[in-house]
Amino acid sequence: MDTSPDSCLDTRTDPGVLRETAREPSQALDPKSPVARFGADAPLPMDSGVMLAPFQIAYQTAGRLNADRSNAVLICHALTGDQHFAHTHPVTGKPGWWETLVGPGKPVDTDRFFVVCSNVIGSCMGSTGPASLNPETGRPYGLDFPLVTIRDMVRAQAMLLDHLGIGDLFLCIGGSMGGMQVLQWAALYPERVFAAMPIATGARHSAQNIAFHEVGRQAIMADPAWADGRYLEAGTRPAKGLGVARMGAHITYLSEAALHRKFGRRFQAGSAPTFSFNADFQIESYLRHQGLSFVERFDANAYLYLTRAMDYFDLAEDHGGVLANAFRGTKTRFCAMSFTSDWLFPTADSRAIVHALNAASAPVAFVEVESDKGHDAFLLDEPAMFSAAKGFIDAAARARGL
Amino acid sequence: MDTSPDSCLDTRTDPGVLRETAREPSQALDPKSPVARFGADAPLPMDSGVMLAPFQIAYQTAGRLNADRSNAVLICHALTGDQHFAHTHPVTGKPGWWETLVGPGKPVDTDRFFVVCSNVIGSCMGSTGPASLNPETGRPYGLDFPLVTIRDMVRAQAMLLDHLGIGDLFLCIGGSMGGMQVLQWAALYPERVFAAMPIATGARHSAQNIAFHEVGRQAIMADPAWADGRYLEAGTRPAKGLGVARMGAHITYLSEAALHRKFGRRFQAGSAPTFSFNADFQIESYLRHQGLSFVERFDANAYLYLTRAMDYFDLAEDHGGVLANAFRGTKTRFCAMSFTSDWLFPTADSRAIVHALNAASAPVAFVEVESDKGHDAFLLDEPAMFSAAKGFIDAAARARGL
Known part of the structure; x- marks a missing residue:
């Protein structure tokens, strides 16, 4: 496993990514993020049956990991998002996509927490995906890249956290496809997630x-x-x-x-x-x-x-058709959040998650935020979202002794 | 004005349409409908300022016009509909698109009423549109065809009715874009419309x-x-x-x-x-x-x-920004209808129409049909729609002395 540095652990840059730039237009989009590289000794086991190797995960961090490594937050990005949650985007020049929620003094407070966000496997901002070179052919994978699932994304994130020396997460948080990853984290690695905030998401993708x-x-x-x-x-x-x-x-x-x-x-x-x-x-x-x-x-x-x-995601189906089975015995505390005008992941989808968590006897709060901004509300200036998130996160931090 | 026959008035076929078939692939789709042809002496005045000539309107009818010509019904079709409302479609071989509502003994009873439906101007089932030959160039119009509005469609329909010897309509009925035409008929030719049923439609197209x-x-x-x-x-x-x-x-x-x-x-x-x-x-x-x-x-x-x-349609905008102005002094009786699960033209759109009609002191009934079938419900087997339509139409027929 060849690894590249994280800003709080090391400041070495990885020229490998820069070299690939000229040959991989889409990966050239982000020469700035550190990457964790995994070789033949550490393949990614994928739901399709493929053992992907080598592969790499690009990521960004903010804040500092505390001494007992108990203050890590994983942010999971949405479909067209990336790891630049709180940094100027290298392509667009725009502010980080979640600077509304994450930063010094914000609900996800980078003065208190060590925040990690990685580009999902299959994407194009530095993590391995269909635009990456297929080592077997020397050409970009294209459609030869194996199909990716939400669970594959989460497995790759877990390997990244191992690499960064982070055992368990204080908080796993994300909206939309990011929320799917949060649910999958809680189902797959319950012992590694202290608190979880799935936002504007569903436990399965609807027919529509x-x-x-x-x-x-x-x-x-x-x-x-x-x-x-x-x-x-x-x-x-x-x-x-x-x-x-x-x-x-x-x-x-x-x-x-x-x-x-x-x-x-x-x-x-x-x-x-x-x-x-x-x-x-x-x-x-x-x-x-x-x-x-x-x-x-x-x-x-x-x-x-x-x-x-996202289409393939159906957490109940993975657990005998009963969503509650995905969470039985969990000690993770949850806060699900939806927005009244979100018709892509309507409140009913969040309710289904909350019902399942209740059936699994998990501690769960549910917040439906009044907003006319639709699905994208989770990315926007929504004071009601911020105050609810801050309340949940502060209470969890107290329970965690942070 | 060169005219072709209607089934109840004449049985001559129009070879002109058939001749054009080989050169106009899209019009070749329907060699069976009678057409009314309008020459240089009867151009269509269009909202864009263009005086379109020559042009033709293809149509279909069912039932018989009574002696005092008081039982005519105009059906207005939707975006991708056509004149084959109650006849087997010449291309798809499927039943007429509104056989659920129109036919012998149906709410729009072809044993009692003379029903006309014409292909809208700008479409491709026999009426002049962008696939028609531009007489100035000898080539298909393509984007040289003038932009069409809902009002242009209605003007062309009025010319067709004149041609068929129909002064006023007992009923004007249609769903979606057809409903827009119904509203436009009532606003433009109020004296020619005894009863109007705009279904699953709006007085303007929304931003979404x-x-x-x-x-x-x-x-x-x-x-x-x-x-x-x-x-x-x-x-x-x-x-x-x-x-x-x-x-x-x-x-x-x-x-x-x-x-x-x-x-x-x-x-x-x-x-x-x-x-x-x-x-x-x-x-x-x-x-x-x-x-x-x-x-x-x-x-x-x-x-x-x-x-x-459809995008351009905004009936209020055409009347000083006040929708009620479109209907002031009207004697037309209305029945607006919406479907609970229609999110393309939600009930709120129909309510806005009903409010304006009330403000204009027009007689108006409003029916919101409980259905989970969405916008297309107006084309489907919806008993509540049929019974409401039958009630409204029967009462109007009595008032009309039919």
Whole structure:
């Protein structure tokens, strides 16, 4: 296992990642994150049966690990998120995606906790995924990369924590696909999770959500530039297909109310329709921008793989069809959170989680936050979310003696 | 104005349509409908300022017009519908799309009423649209066809009724985009509409609905086979783009509950994931089928035009920003109908219509049908919809002396 440093443990940079940059466009997107590299002696056992080796996990941290290593927090990112939760993004230049919730004095207080966030396996910001080189062929994996599951992501994160010398987590927290990982952590490694916050998520992906993902995948695969997944070698990029996929998905992250408030039926310039297929309406222009900017920072095949991982997620199915079985005997304390206007992972999905945790006699709090911002509310400025998170985390910290 | 016959008035066929067949693939889809042809002396005045001529409207009828021509019903079809409301579809071989509601002894009783349904201007089942030949160039219009609005559709329908010798309508009825036409009829020609039933519709298209349409349009225009709208001349067809557009739209026609009931998370074959991008889930296979079959019966440019017409629709905006102004002084009696699980045109949209009608002192009934079938419920077997429609229509017929 070849390892690279974490900021609080070591400051050596890993030139291996930088070298690969020129040959792996998507991994070139992030030359800055430290990576943990795992070799043939430490393969990742995947649900598909594949033993993946070598592989690497890129990550970021904030705060300092305390002496008894009891203050570690793992943040799990969503579908198109990455490890830059509290650092300026190397591609977009934007602030970290969860600086609203995480930082000095914030609910996830980096003055008190050591916070880790890793790019999930199968993604494209430095962790091994379909854009990585397949050592057997010397070419990018493309669709030869094995299908990834939420459990595979969690197994890889556990290996990263082992590598960082972190036994158990004080807190595991994440929204959307990140929330799926939180649930999977609690089910797979209950003894390693003191407290868990699954936010705006579900214990299984619904038929409607699978349907939306399938439309996005078909949009990508319909793009001739996708080249059966071999676009990196072909020197092309399925930008249009990926853009369309992102546009469609983006609608599901918002809400009718938020779209009405932000855009309504307002026209772009002036107040009259142009009687053309130009982006007359502000909402059209906004969506096109979302599609275009996404293409700059994300790999199309990674999008296929991660949407598939979410589709496959069904924690009850993995436990004899009874969700409570996933949590029996757990000592983890939970706080589930949903948002009233989230129709991608509606409150009913969180309720199902809470019911199962109650049935498993697990300590669980449930917060439904009133918000008109839709699914993406968990990434936004939602004071009710912050205060509930702070209350839960502070109480857990006291119970943990932090 | 060159005209072709209606089944109840004449049985001559119009060879003009058949001749165009070989050169206009999409119009070749329907060689069976009678058409009304309008020449240079009877152009269609369009909202874009264009005076369209020549143009033709394809239509179908059922029942017989009575002696005093007081029993005419106009059915307005939805986005991807057509005039085959009660006849076997010439392309798909399926029953008429509204045989559930219209026919002998049905709420819209063809033993009592003379029912007309025409393909909207801009569509592709025999009425003039972007796939038609532009007489100025001898080539298909493509994007040179003028943008179409809901009001343009209604004006063309009024010209068709004039041509058929129908002064006023006993009933104007339609769902979704058809409901928009019903509202536009009542606003534009109040003296010609005795009773109106706008179903599962809105007086304006919401930001979210515009957003979904824009994704579909971008999917079509991203397809290289679309060829900037000149695919008919190029001998190509943007089948993938149009298929993706249809897949995405189709999700919005259903509901989470209906998808869960019909498909849930069931796998296609056996009960295990294949760890691939095959259509593992039944919902994926179903959606792909929807995309493929749609491409067989619809023209991609027509889809662009008709989605745009819906986006532009804002009846209040056309009347000083006050929806009630669209209906002031009307003598039309209304019955608005919505479905509880319709999230494309939710009950709130129908309520806004009803509030405006009340403010305009118009007689209006409002029925919210309990259904888990989503937007498409208006096309399906919904006994509560049938009984409410029958009650409203029978009462209107009595008031009309029918």
